[in-house]
Amino acid sequence: MICQICKKNEATICMVKMTNNKKDTVYICPTCASQMEDQLIGSINQLLNPMFETFFKAGNTLEIDNNQICPTCGQTKREWQESNTLNCKDCAQFIDSEVVHNGKIPKNNKEELYVINLIKEKESHLKILIAEEKYEEAAIIRDEIKDLKGVSIDDK
Amino acid sequence: MINKLPNWLNAKGNESDIVISSRVRLARNVDNLLFPHRMTAEDKDKLIDSIGETISSSSFRKETGEMKLLKLDELSGLDREFLLEKHLISLNMLDNYHNRGIVLGLDESISILINEEDHFRIQSFFSGLNLKDALVIADRVDDALEKFYSYAYHEKYGYLTSCPTNIGTGVRFSVMMHLPALSMTGGLKDIQRSLKSDGFVIRGFFGEGSEGYGSLYQISNQFTIGVKEDEIMLGLEKRINEVIVKEKKSRETLFKQKTYEMQDIIYRAYGNLKYSVLLTTKEGMNNVSLIRLGVERGLTFDEHIDYKQLNSLIVLAQPAGLQSYFGKSMSPEERERHRPRLFKEILKIGG
Ligand SMILES: [Zn+2]
């Protein structure tokens, strides 16, 4: 998305303005964001861009909303809903899937941590299942843990 | 001209009477680059050049063997079309070939597409039903690439791809099958339905809307996340084996109930190839399909015909394949006139 202030650069930051419970968003580029920040902390006294004015009215709270825009490629959440396409790896923040990857892991990735956490999670789940005497389910979880341990050992 | 025929046509694998080939494709992206549709032409060329260096390094070659890089911009239109007919590049890539490339192994059974929908698409082909070996080879190339590029990978969603339908494993298995009896008896409808409910799809081999063309079909997995690669593979293999059993049963019934009708249409197909003066790809492939069925049922022809000859026509009967066979470029009218000779020469019809 193009920056709504300079209308030139790619926007990668989403600012949210709250005025009396009314939410307003603006997508801006890093250059405009830093100018806005300068203005905000008072290092620049004259108003650089009339667009800024609406943001500095009394009673507004300003914050950056990282969920609304991909910080790397500038795709907004709304654009994502239309395109259903990842423009870069960070667009993954928009993916809304209950299903989690369970397959090959790049060897040079710091994935070990993830597997270790997953094993911990499953082990605590296993304890609960055994306490509740759900042995069939427990057996499945136990096998999954065994599989996961296999993965993390292979990786070493 | 890149006029070699790919190994996956050699009919040497398992179930080669019904399964033509098996393919595995892995979709991968580099994590510090925008995905191809958002890259500048310059960045795309940089990635192609970097791949060129990668494949010439000895540590890469040690894992994958000799590979060569072709830049699609530098090929003739005919060569690009031939790559499409050999199923090495996609239609999308043929139409938008700028700043794209393909890395080919020596026998073309392994390849890497550069800057298609994703930065890398690793493809591995085997003849017959052999997804397992195809996966092993694709994995090997993936492991080798991974040492040179850091992949876009998400701890929850796995390998990231530009289209969300490929995230997770990024793996697509597909099996090309010859299913004449099921298409004649209408049995494909049921198969399509039950495959779909299990997350698999069946399509005409020559792309969307080509259902029935030469009775060649492609069956592949639809979902790529949540299940391990080899589990997806085993699931598909199981379904393929069921389809093979059904096709064989349909063939038996068909030949038992309509012995003379079947012999009649098969020998007419042979006669058609023998005596036609003009021949389209579609007509030629439909005749080849019937002859293939006859060969499997033990019918004899003037000269012995084997699956390898029949398979080679899948590629050679198409426009670029035909021109490559005769070694010259031809207008559509010339191609129609030359096609009967191609079929007769390959199948040794009429001496
Ligand atoms: Zn700006």
Ligand SMILES: [Zn+2]
């Ligand atoms: Zn992005």
